[in-house]
Amino acid sequence: MGRVFKAKRRVWIGFLLILCAAAVGAVLVWMQAQEDPGEPVPYTNPVYRSDAPDPTVLKADDGYYYAVTTQTTRNGTFTPLPILRSKDLVHWEERGTVFTVENVPDWTVYNYFWAPHITYYDGKYYVYYSTMLNDDDESTGMGIGVAVADHPEGPYKDKGEPVLAGISFDTIDPFVYDDEDSKRYMYWGSNGMPIYAQELSADGMSVVGEKTEAIWAGQFDVRDGYDKLVEAPWVIKRANYYYMFYSGDYCCQDSGHNAHYSVMVARSESPVGPFEIYAGNPILEMNDRFLAPGHNAVIQDDAGQDWMLYHAYDLIHPDVSGRAMMLDRIDWLNDWPVINGGQGPTSELQSEGPVIQR
Template sequence: MKGYLAALSGLAAAALAGCASAAGPADDSTYEYQGNPLFRDLHTADPAPLVVGDTLYLYVGHDEAAEGQMFNITEWLAFSTRDMKTWTAHGAIMQPADFGWASRDAWASQVHEKDGRYWFYTAVEHDPDQGSQGKAIGVAVADNPLGPFRDARGSALVKNEDTPGPHNWDDIDPTVWTEEDGTSWLIWGNANCYIARLAPDMISFDGPIRQIDLPDFEEGPWIFRRGDMYYLAYASMDKTISPDERISYATAPSITGPWTWRGELTGAAKNSFTIHPGIAQFRGDWYLFYHVGTLDVGDRKGGLGRRAVAVERLTFDENGLINPVEQTDTGILPLP
């Protein structure tokens, strides 16, 4: 953790250094799935799937780090598929500047549907001239999964001052869940894992911010439910095992716990210090989306800050626990 904190301390300066932008996909261009990585003409990270009817939408950050930069994530892109084979690119759905109080950094996000509206929770860098400094959680809203999204409250839902984390980027990586009774919850964090109940308006909290105690928690939580069991997957770190993040998970009988650690889901991403889970059931099958650092695009070598989304099937044993996932180049091939 200490090495990670030291490395990230220079993040703001690196991001401000700028880099030549790699063009994103043209709207409505298509990809045929050929194995991992999923999209091979640009760098994508922090995948967040959303299923709406017969379509799976995938939201990602657009990695554009230049040599010497750790991260430079400039916008959020959207893709969609109806069969996991043919994917359509829809271009950028938002940029950090769309939050008038933010300065940069399109970090990990999740889009959540509730009552026919689409709520976009994400992490950005707060503009220090507007009352806070460090990472913050914003929320945007749209009437369509592809937008247009607009800032839903005109200020951060969570600021660095709202939580007791050890650094100013502990408020990142939001994931959201809505119960059958309509109650919604937000979970997020780096170093500390936070949870709070959302108010019915989805842009404020209806209760205190609490912490979930998870072994080796680093960042990137993802909440989902299967049957009567809740699952919380997250990027974990144990330097006695690996200097890189892995994906671990815990289960609980309720969104409020108690959470039982179930161990490692998959190991470190290839050629990337970070890894980020996004999990969804689609057309009867479960999928784990994550990112790796193996894709070269032109003269941009893959790695941290130039990652690429991949996908594997997710299966469960007779007790509802997740079977370990092997990261492969073939991914979910063959497809029908």
């Protein structure tokens, strides 16, 4: 009987030792992953060689990056608000759309879905988007809508009416920022009007209080008149400053042939301003390879490095249709962002690309 007990005890001790070894191994793997999140993924622009204007991006709980872009036509089919997915910000695949032609909200005009913004809040994914109001008067009234889903690929349920409505193209290009104090803010604007900021309700379905004029068109007299029109805000918090990236002046005239577009930046100690202009604006403009870069998003990789996702016209490769999706590293110099040393979009192989957790 004693021998049996001793044998059983040895089995249990062995089993516990195996469990301890597995736990220690898991901890060591975790510690190594924290110290070495992965290898950089090389890339060459464009990272998505198809029409993908006005990209917005986030990293979801499933480990993938999801981007939503302005409407386009794929293989002759109109596609409102396409959804793209990537594991590394470099290799992208199509994953459906927020809406289909058959289920676009009835308060919108079916072929006007622009400049979306995807965000995650309280267990839900929200896609805010710009559209034309379906008021049966054939007016140019524009509005900002929102659709909500449990997963970034949907299915999405629309609010059923605009979050904001306007009389013209000044009510487009939404961006939502969730501040550290639990307040939420919506930014929008275009058409020679200011970029506005206004507090957003906790459920994300309406604005509250009064709007603030955060940045005015022509306010800072940016070189070459890039800020005669300002739009496409994207706000991040870094140290003590809120940085607003924004674009101007005209993105896509004559299918891009006469586009005059760049990315600028300003900063403030408050999410609603007043904003201080960067003297080095624009931080991203055309070069001999890419035209009219702009309407950017900002995202961090697993190493904490900031990256800019944006669109541009490819001047060299005619097979790259429309405004292709681009990627470039954001460096920081004297507390201001710098892209490619001020030389415009990168066009050569970038060996030090995004770092992704293994």
